[in-house]
Amino acid sequence: GINAEYGPKYLSAKNVCVYVAMEEEVRTDTLIKDILARKKGLFVPYFNSDEMIMVRIRDVEDYNSLPVDTYGVRQPTDYKEREDAILTSGLDLILCPGLGFTKNGHRIGRGKGYYDNYLSKYERARGVVPYTIALAFRTQMLEDIPCTPSDRTLDEVIFTA
Numbered sequence: 001g002i003n004a005e006y007g008p009k010y011l012s013a014k015n016v017c018v019y020v021a022m023e024e025e026v027r028t029d030t031l032i033k034d035i036l037a038r039k040k041g042l043f044v045p046y047f048n049s050d051e052m053i054m055v056r057i058r059d060v061e062d063y064n065s066l067p068v069d070t071y072g073v074r075q076p077t078d079y080k081e082r083e084d085a086i087l088t089s090g091l092d093l094i095l096c097p098g099l100g101f102t103k104n105g106h107r108i109g110r111g112k113g114y115y116d117n118y119l120s121k122y123e124r125a126r127g128v129v130p131y132t133i134a135l136a137f138r139t140q141m142l143e144d145i146p147c148t149p150s151d152r153t154l155d156e157v158i159f160t161a
Contacts, residue, residue: 013092
């Protein structure tokens with residue numbers, strides 16, 4: 001079940017940000033519904049060519065009504081009217097996607113640095129960094145990933161079947 005899968009950090013988190021999955025990423029629909037059912041604050045990314053922000057989703061109807069972008073991903077295009085996590089409640093946990101991972105928390109994203117930049121911006125604004133968990137398929141497990149100083153190491157990688 002979801003408790004065992006995502007562990008104690010998930011269960012104790014009050015505000016959770018989770019990505020909306022693209023085709024080759026671990027699906028998050030069930031997790032999104034679980035976050036809302038547990039009355040946790042749900043935030044999802046809105047991204048444009050420059051940056052990513054995490055905004056609140058109120059309930060399942062709100063999530064289901066989000067428009068789908070060209071990648072087939074639901075995006076809160078009305079992000080300006082929504083609660084921004086950095087400016088309001090903050091985040092206890094961020095669940096991150098990626099294309100490849102090591103067991104010690106290194107990740108390959110899509111090369112735009114969205115998550116690394118977001119975590120740096122969050123830390124500058126709030127003085128702390130949320131706990132980070134990557135959701136990965138076992139086939140995405142790598143021995144080693146070349147890293148640069150701006151790459152953030154994730155706290156945990158959880159592999160699904």
